[in-house]
Amino acid sequence: MEFRKLPGVDKILTHKLLAKAVKSYPHDLLVSVIREQLEAERANIAGSKAGASLDEIAKTALNRLEAMLKPSLRRVINAAGVILHTNLGRAPMSREALAAMEEAGRGYTNLEIDMESGGRGSRHVHVESLLCRLTGAGAAIVVNNNAAAVLLGLTALARRKKVIVSRGQAVEIGGGFRIPDVLRQSGAKLIEVGTTNCTYAQDFEQAIDEQTAALMRVHSSNFRLVGFTSEVTLEELVEIEKRHNLMVFDDLGSGSLLDTAAFGLAPEPMVQQSVKAGATLTFFSGDKLLGGPQAGIIVGEKQYIDKLKKHPLARAMRIDKTRLAGLAVTLIHYLKGEATLKIPVWQMIAAPLQGIEKRAQTWAKALGDDAKVVDGETMIGGGSLPGGSLPTKLVAIGGGSKKVQSVSRKLRLREVPVIGRIDKDVLLLDPRTVQPQEDELVINALSSIRESQDKNQNSNIKSQRHR
Numbered sequence: 185m186e187f188r189k190l191p192g193v194d195k196i197l198t199h200k201l202l203a204k205a206v207k208s209y210p211h212d213l214l215v216s217v218i219r220e221q222l223e224a225e226r227a228n229i230a231g232s233k234a235g236a237s238l239d240e241i242a243k244t245a246l247n248r249l250e251a252m253l254k255p256s257l258r259r260v261i262n263a264a265g266v267i268l269h270t271n272l273g274r275a276p277m278s279r280e281a282l283a284a285m286e287e288a289g290r291g292y293t294n295l296e297i298d299m300e301s302g303g304r305g306s307r308h309v310h311v312e313s314l315l316c317r318l319t320g321a322g323a324a325i326v327v328n329n330n331a332a333a334v335l336l337g338l339t340a341l342a343r344r345k346k347v348i349v350s351r352g353q354a355v356e357i358g359g360g361f362r363i364p365d366v367l368r369q370s371g372a373k374l375i376e377v378g379t380t381n382c383t384y385a386q387d388f389e390q391a392i393d394e395q396t397a398a399l400m401r402v403h404s405s406n407f408r409l410v411g412f413t414s415e416v417t418l419e420e421l422v423e424i425e426k427r428h429n430l431m432v433f434d435d436l437g438s439g440s441l442l443d444t445a446a447f448g449l450a451p452e453p454m455v456q457q458s459v460k461a462g463a464t465l466t467f468f469s470g471d472k473l474l475g476g477p478q479a480g481i482i483v484g485e486k487q488y489i490d491k492l493k494k495h496p497l498a499r500a501m502r503i504d505k506t507r508l509a510g511l512a513v514t515l516i517h518y519l520k521g522e523a524t525l526k527i528p529v530w531q532m533i534a535a536p537l538q539g540i541e542k543r544a545q546t547w548a549k550a551l552g553d554d555a556k557v558v559d560g561e562t563m564i565g566g567g568s569l570p571g572g573s574l575p576t577k578l579v580a581i582g583g584g585s586k587k588v589q590s591v592s593r594k595l596r597l598r599e600v601p602v603i604g605r606i607d608k609d610v611l612l613l614d615p616r617t618v619q620p621q622e623d624e625l626v627i628n629a630l631s632s633i634r635e636s637q638d639k640n641q642n643s644n645i646k647s648q649r650h651r
């Protein structure tokens with residue numbers, strides 16, 4: 185019955201609400217969106233909901249179209265207090281790195297041209313010498329991400345051979361991805377030794393046979409073993425490897441070029457230390473503590489890196505020109521000694537508490553009585569510094585679960601969403617993970633919530649008077 189009352193596609197197309205869209209967009213796109221909307225209407229009617237009017241259908245079809253034409257991947261403000269928040273896209277990049285990426289993307293580049301001879305060059309040269317200089321390694325290669333880097337290293341050098349790893353380091357890195365599964369994909373035979381909490385040098389030593397290619401360390405980057413524990417140091421692994429003529433692979437996860445202890449944090453293994461200790465290959469991410477674009481970086485001994493460069497998988501995992509451009513500029517920040525001034529991740533880590541408190545107070549004032557400034561902690565996240573955190577000042581918004589959920593939702597649905605974190609029915613906003621130039625957007629968001637609350641309150645008072 186109701187089905188027959190639904191307007192046809194042509195009728196909806198002539199509705200005045202859609203006049204502009206009809207002029208601007210391809211006919212086929214509009215027709216397909218309207219058909220989808222009519223399909224949804226039919227489902228509503230079948231579910232015995234009332235059928236929508238022509239106006240309503242035109243309006244919802246237009247909303248559907250507009251939502252489709254807006255990229256779903258958008259900028260958000262990270263007030264959640266996790267610097268390397270994987271779900272929020274990890275490291276924000278320096279202005280200079282972004283400018284280089286834009287320039288590389290806008291036109292052509294000397295990506296694989298040797299400017300001297302005019303002949304074919306290698307894309308690796310644009311970051312290799314920078315990485316070698318910064319880490320002390322003999323050679324380097326960069327691929328799509330660190331998981332790919334590890335997969336490439338093991339496939340090229342340990343396929344059908346054994347790689348020995350401590351049981352306590354066979355970890356899951358989040359999102360259900362387990363390091364041992366990635367390692368096994370390479371075709372290497374993973375030999376786990378020791379126990380969950382204790383692994384000793386002799387465990388490695390005893391597992392070595394003629395099939396063994398490498399000993400591997402995986403930085404347990406997102407959890408911490410406490411209590412009665414023992415792990416084999418990289419130096420010990422190198423010492424064993426030398427006696428047996430093997431390789432040592434060191435997956436640092438985040439890997440840092442700066443000493444985190446200088447910022448009051450727990451020490452995170454540094455890439456330079458890994459190279460110096462004698463790791464054959466060291467693996468780390470571009471977008472964790474390095475503060476650059478997504479990338480997987482491998483530094484190490486030239487003869488092995490050369491094999492990786494020639495392996496077919498390297499082609500399947502290669503990094504593009506824009507990210508190479510951004511990575512090079514990020515590395516140059518370190519060379520110039522300006523990482524803490526230019527790279528947002530390090531600016532956040534180095535930000536003094538006083539400045540953060542001041543910003544928190546300004547934010548709190550924008551929301552009014554429901555917000556107060558409290559002590560808190562910023563997490564580093566992104567699989568670095570397990571349990572490591574920095575003192576911070578948080579804006580705490582209370583008022584009960586319902587209210588907190590509502591404020592959190594309003595902030596999330598802004599044109600530029602503001603993402604906080606909820607802890608025990610209190611919404612917490614951390615200025616440390618927000619770049620100061622974004623403060624205005626946060627303050628506007630909080631002010632507008634305050635205004636809407638004031639309005640609600642006023643109308644409540646009015647309606648009470650009327651009664």
Ligand SMILES: *Cc1c(COP(=O)(O)O)cnc(C)c1O
Binds near residue numbers: 329363436470
């Ligand atoms: C994060 C992490 C990886 C994966 O790095 P991606 O760059 O995300 O691919 C691998 N190993 C460890 C130990 C990590 O922490």
